[in-house]
Amino acid sequence: MTFTPASTRRTAIRIASAAAIGAAAAAAALPAAAATAPVKTISMRDDFFVRAANDATITLKKGTIVRFANRGVENHNATVAIGPVKFRSGKILPGGVYRKQVTKTGKYIVVCTIHPGMQVNLRVIK
Ligand SMILES: [Cu+2]
CATH class of the missing domain: 2.60.40.420 (Cupredoxins -  blue copper proteins)
Structure with missing residues (x-):
């Protein structure tokens, strides 16, 4: 499987978004x-x-x-x-x-x- 530069960029953005959502969820879990x-x-x-x-x-x-x-x-x-x-x-x-x-x-x-x-x-x- 090969990635064009554009698809690589999209993947990086998705990963960053998932990390941000994960951090927010972790913060929300605490009182x-x-x-x-x-x-x-x-x-x-x-x-x-x-x-x-x-x-x-x-x-x-x-x-x-x-x-x-x-x-x-x-x-x-x-x-x-x-x-x-x-x-x-x-x-x-x-x-x-x-x-x-x-x-x-x-x-x-x-x-x-x-x-x-x-x-x-x-x-x-x-
Ligand atoms: Cu142990």
Whole structure:
């Protein structure tokens, strides 16, 4: 299949439009109050949650939107094993992101149920 320069241009415009629509849909999915909320990205690799070596617990302010970003090549998930609010991401594909706004203070132990030992501890403070 060959592309003329004109069809290549159209394709590029379509892709840009789809990206804009996707971003708008993602923004609409979050509550209005979340628009100004702080965001903390926690990367997931094969097979661990990325955190500073000397930081056993990641401390977050209540209201923070946590982005669990799968930067590995395997599927992962973020599931609260122990915590004041239970949430489970479901399968996060490589390159995928799961967002969760933490609205209750306390200690959360978040695991990936696919990989035993894959865990991150969160402390949510006022
Ligand atoms: Cu995993």
